Amino acid sequence: MQIIHHGAVNGVTGSCHQLDVNHHSKHISSYLIDCGLFQGAETAGQSSAEQLQITFDINNIKALIVTHCHIDHVGRIPYLLAAGFNQPIYATTATAALLPLVIEDALKVGVTRDTTLIQACINRLNKLLVAVDYGQWITLPINLGESSSSRLTSTTAGINTLENPPGYTKAKLKFKPAGHILGSAYVEIDLSSPKASSTSNAKTSAKTSHRVVFSGDLGASYAPLLASPKSPYRADTLVIESTYGDKNHQGRKDRSKQLKNIIEKAVKDNGVVLIPAFSIGRTQELLYEFEHIIYRNKNNPIWQDIDIIVDSPMAANFTQKYRQFKMLWDNEAKRKLAQGRHPLDFNQLTTIDSHQDHLAVINYLDSVNKPAIIIAASGMCTGGRISNYLARFLSKPTTDVLFVGYQAKGTTGRDIQTYGPQGGYVYINELKIDIKATIHTISGYSAHADQHNLINFVKRMHHNPSHIRIVHGDDEAKQALAQEYRRLIPTAEIVIGKE
Incomplete structure (x- = not known):
């Protein structure tokens, strides 16, 4: 398994993360979590075209998973479609209702007023959108790979990987309420495979699994209108935002x-x-x-x-x-x-x-x-x-x-x-x-969780993550949150996300 970041690691915009399954195998499958627009200082020195273009290979991407429809999480979707992406786009039911409105407005404001072009993009988006209710496990498309033993490691290039990948044969997705905006979710992706082990007289099978959680943007506790997010039961690898990783909100x-x-x-x-x-x-x-x-x-x-x-x-x-x-x-x-x-x-x-x-x-x-x-x-x-x-x-x-x-x-x-x-x-x-x-x-x-909320999100898991990758925050916020997580789970590997 490998996670690559295409945004939201040098700041708080452009959220886009790629999860590669069976990375060392010819049967690689990839899932994209969000595809957002860059804003503010993160666009410095770039032309409009450079900010919007899809610079990564999309050939192995089997699905786009949308956590919520703020523009810094979905603004590059039209350019993903223009690059030839033609796979399912999974979103919660409410996000699926909102997303076409957001994309249409973004195109009108920042790209074109040509109604024919805009409608063509929206039609394509609607064909690919798959609405999923909260708490419902669905099976993701995956290429089959071979089994072998595995171990989680990280590299200086900002990628965390399983050495000797186990050849996962099944991937499942579930959305859980994030409390950030209407329809917002954090994402649980469960990777599993039957793994055969031999003894002197017989072969037995055991299930190998790894659960990856992407936080998206988590909401603050006691915010108006939406309920606060509840922690997942388990996360082996957690990719978490840190917008307010160094601050706490007023009551x-x-x-x-x-x-x-x-x-x-x-x-x-x-x-x-x-x-x-x-x-x-x-x-x-x-x-x-x-x-x-x-x-x-x-x-x-x-x-x-x-x-x-x-x-x-x-x-x-x-x-x-x-x-x-x-x-x-x-x-x-x-x-x-x-x-x-x-x-x-x-x-x-x-x-x-x-x-x-x-x-x-x-x-x-x-x-x-x-x-x-x-x-x-x-x-x-x-x-x-x-x-x-x-x-x-x-x-x-x-x-x-x-x-x-x-x-x-x-x-x-x-x-x-x-x-x-x-x-x-x-x-x-x-x-x-x-x-x-x-x-x-x-x-x-703020609609974002503060440091106290972000700590509790991890603290209240029944099974702590062994690897936490911190993204979507200024450097000070990421470093402060990393320090708190190291105190909370000394045995976990805590990494600041890098592109």
Whole structure:
């Protein structure tokens, strides 16, 4: 067995991991786990074409397995299809419903407006998509190999391998809830083969198996809407994210109180509050939290009068999908529905659809002395409608910008977060914008697990992994998490993932 990383090892974007089975055999079978887009500093020195092209051999890849449909995990799928990939694409039922919407939007924004080309890509995607329910084992296609003894090792090239591969003859896949966004999952892949052993008089057979777990992006505990992920029973090899491997989030009550206080102070001067948020996941969690605050503050005119604007047609589509799949909500959210409340659809919520309406809202807010909360993508301010709001309002002292999610190195969001409190500037739409707005960060609303969650994910397994490969994080986060895992399982091999 061999694992090769094609992304998310030098940072937090471009997630793409290749699992080779029977690597030393002519019967090699490969599975691709995610195929995401690079963003921020990880695109430095590369042209758009270089960032998108599939540079690895796809001839032996028997399936693509999608953990969830954030663009940094699925954004290169159209280019994988263009390279000739024609194998099954496995995803949870909810992810399979969301993925065509995400890919269509990504193509419109970053590639082409040619509806014929876009529809051809979506049609091809839909033909290959296989929806799988959580907790259901399915058999993956595999080439047959020969049996022999095996031992797990690692190499300096960022590959972990089984020497003398056992010739696995069966591969199974199961999705388990990851609690990150709707439909998100971590992946269990069970490799097995009957292995014959001889004695003096007879042959007996025993089963050789190895279980590989890919975490995808794990959700934080006690996040709104979705239940927290539960650890797998077993993992022999674990490939795990480390976005917040060196940090812990605020508690739920603290972050909700901080959100309420920031908004109340921010709107006293009648300025706008800009919240960059991804269309899927973070936007819905924020709506859920705002509905809760409004419900709890029925006698507070600030909360009863303020407009909450979601300026994103994609976010509106995804919010509708969240309602459609409400059976996946956690118990708290289901109780609110039973009480007749509508956590994702309340009176003060306005959704902006067309680009013309988007520009009209910016002009309106710039001409009136009235506070408003605007939630718009992209979550790292690398494009999308939030850029137009920032270009107009970032230089106004009455503006507040609230970051509720991770800002990768090299993104506009990270620059605002870093230089804004110092009175610095950023370039948006090729214009130099002085930052006079007040900048806030609430880490507790991250959809990613923090260090405590990542440790518990491993700690609560009944059978600890013998090999852990840490990916999807800045160097400091990966190193800090590796140190914690070495304390937790001294006998395990802990490796920082490399391409």
